[in-house]
Amino acid sequence: MDTILTTYNGVEFTIGTAILEFSYLLAAILFVYGLKLLSRPETARKGNLWAAVGMVLAMITTLLLHTDSSGSHIKMTNAIVIILTVAVGSVLGLIISKRVKMTAMPQLVSFFNATGGLASALVGLLEFSNPGNESLLVTLLGLIVGSVAFSGSMIAYGKLDGKIGNVSAGFMKYINFLILAGLVILTVYILMQPDPHAVSSLVYILFAAALIYGVLFVLPIGGADMPVVISLLNSLTGIAAALAGFIYNNQAMILGGILVGAAGSILTLLMCKAMNRSLMNVILGGFGGGGTVQGDEGGTIKEISVSDASILLAYSKKVVIVPGYGLAVAQAQHTVHELEKILESKGVSVKYGIHPVAGRMPGHMNVLLAEADVSYDKLVEMDEINKEMETTDVIIIVGANDVVNPSANDHPGSPIYGMPIINAEKAKNVIVMKRGMGKGYAGIENPLFFKDNTRMFFGNAKDSLQKLVNEVNTL
Amino acid sequence: MEDILIYFYTYKEAIFIIVLSIYLGIEVISNVPSVLHTPLMSGANAISGVIIIGGIILVGHSDLSHFSFRLVTGILAILFATLNVAGGFAVTDRMLEMFKKKK
Structure with missing residues (x-):
């Protein structure tokens, strides 16, 4: 393996290094292939598996074949330490991923994203003090991006888990800007030193500042904007890994990282589009804060009793359920599935209308309902379900608000004007399940609640659905 | 100007990889349901x-x-x-x- 094959570009290389590079190519192909399969429901599971195979392959060949600049291999003792660490990490990772409840999925995704970001930050931190490292700019960038991804994801985790509330103040914008400027200046200053390796204490300050930036950047962002933030942080972790790849000139890391970065960016933009807001607007925080004149809707709220609602549902042809974050909070996914089954057994066609930003992460409602065994062909995307609105007898809104607010269509002054919504008002009957008359995330009145064909069903989503299930059962 | 060209030439392989993988990433996952x-x-x-x-x-x-x-x-x-x-x-x-x- 160590026989020198030839000298290329002044670098001697051996059969071992050639095989190593070849395995990286294979791993990169598996990443791309895996992601491709992951984007189709029929093949998604296989895709995930292939990407994992690529990762394991790259890990094994690195362990066996990687040589440092002096041509020496990874020693046996080092290999054992690495294998033990990987074993501990894998067992922990597997246990966490099996134990965690499906409803805690947004938190978990954020948590795993944080660990990846931290690993990138630590690698950057260590490689900076390595005298042989000449790619200092990418090292520092990787350190910064990884740190922001780590602390940002941990805050996102805390917020999704309800451990951290919303902290927002107008001046935070300026502090964030100052820290960002400070990060840039410090990076340039370090790189301009005659011997940058000698100022490694400054690098720790950079590390700390980046961590603080991550915290302050996610802290003011509100719940409904979480899908944007989570996919953005995901993309940052990818970019951090890619940057670290440049330190080692490792193609598998570069390609894998950039793939994730690109995929995360697209998802981020998709989420922004689904809210009709720019990324800047989301990051700089909050909706403009009320301010808009509404109130001309007037009208009265009409409640509906359990028995009326049940009769209405049981004698409908077509029912559409629009879930929102309230469904996840009440953990009512199983109950809603029960209602769906009972109605179907009575010959009612039931579908779910899923808004792309319903919930706290991209695709949140899909995962939640899939956990309750709802078949995914019943989960209909916004544009598709909107085509069927006129023929829908009853639409049930469970714990959603802004995503069905008609102001988005016809109130140019409204903060959510222009946001694509599910046109619930066009259905023949609308039942809104809500805990109370509280406003949605955008903090604005929802004229849908005052429409003639709308009935309110107050209460916890799970209890309300359970009452409906019981009542429909007796019909 | 010259500096930019030199930079581009020195890192041409890396730049190729970056640009193409961004494109690949976008291509592969666009239109995901x-x-x-x-x-x-x-x-x-x-x-x-x-x-x-x-x-x-x-x-x-x-x-x-x-x-x-x-x-x-x-x-x-x-x-x-x-x-x-x-x-x-x-x-x-x-x-x-x-x-x-x-x-």
């Missing part, structure tokens, strides 16, 4: 754990004869990256298992 947004994100998240290769290289060539900050931090990096990789792929698989078509 929203049903798969979470698994795709979580699967991609696991791939970003590829930083583990960096950790392996780092610890692999570290001096084990004495306890150093470098060694401990490197091991921590591997540990966190493994959490990301193993946990990420496992949880994605668990999610996708639920997506199996019901009759």
Whole structure:
């Protein structure tokens, strides 16, 4: 393996290094292939598996074949330490991923994203003090991006888990800007030193500042904007890994990282589009804060009793359920599935209308309902379900608000004007399940609640659905 | 101007890889149905754990004869990256298992 094959570009290389590079190519192909399969429901599971195979392959060949600049291999003792660490990490990772409840999925995704970001930050931190490292700019960038991804994801985790509330103040914008400027200046200053390796204490300050930036950047962002933030942080972790790849000139890391970065960016933009807001607007925080004149809707709220609602549902042809974050909070996914089954057994066609930003992460409602065994062909995307609105007898809104607010269509002054919504008002009957008359995330009145064909069903989503299930059962 | 051209030439391979992989990433996942947004994100998240290769290289060539900050931090990096990789792929698989078509 160590026989020198030839000298290329002044670098001697051996059969071992050639095989190593070849395995990286294979791993990169598996990443791309895996992601491709992951984007189709029929093949998604296989895709995930292939990407994992690529990762394991790259890990094994690195362990066996990687040589440092002096041509020496990874020693046996080092290999054992690495294998033990990987074993501990894998067992922990597997246990966490099996134990965690499906409803805690947004938190978990954020948590795993944080660990990846931290690993990138630590690698950057260590490689900076390595005298042989000449790619200092990418090292520092990787350190910064990884740190922001780590602390940002941990805050996102805390917020999704309800451990951290919303902290927002107008001046935070300026502090964030100052820290960002400070990060840039410090990076340039370090790189301009005659011997940058000698100022490694400054690098720790950079590390700390980046961590603080991550915290302050996610802290003011509100719940409904979480899908944007989570996919953005995901993309940052990818970019951090890619940057670290440049330190080692490792193609598998570069390609894998950039793939994730690109995929995360697209998802981020998709989420922004689904809210009709720019990324800047989301990051700089909050909706403009009320301010808009509404109130001309007037009208009265009409409640509906359990028995009326049940009769209405049981004698409908077509029912559409629009879930929102309230469904996840009440953990009512199983109950809603029960209602769906009972109605179907009575010959009612039931579908779910899923808004792309319903919930706290991209695709949140899909995962939640899939956990309750709802078949995914019943989960209909916004544009598709909107085509069927006129023929829908009853639409049930469970714990959603802004995503069905008609102001988005016809109130140019409204903060959510222009946001694509599910046109619930066009259905023949609308039942809104809500805990109370509280406003949605955008903090604005929802004229849908005052429409003639709308009935309110107050209460916890799970209890309300359970009452409906019981009542429909007796019909 | 000259500096930019020199920079471009020096790093031409890297720049090619970056530009093409961005394009590839966009191509591969555009048009993904929203049903798969979470698994795709979580699967991609696991791939970003590829930083583990960096950790392996780092610890692999570290001096084990004495306890150093470098060694401990490197091991921590591997540990966190493994959490990301193993946990990420496992949880994605668990999610996708639920997506199996019901009759």
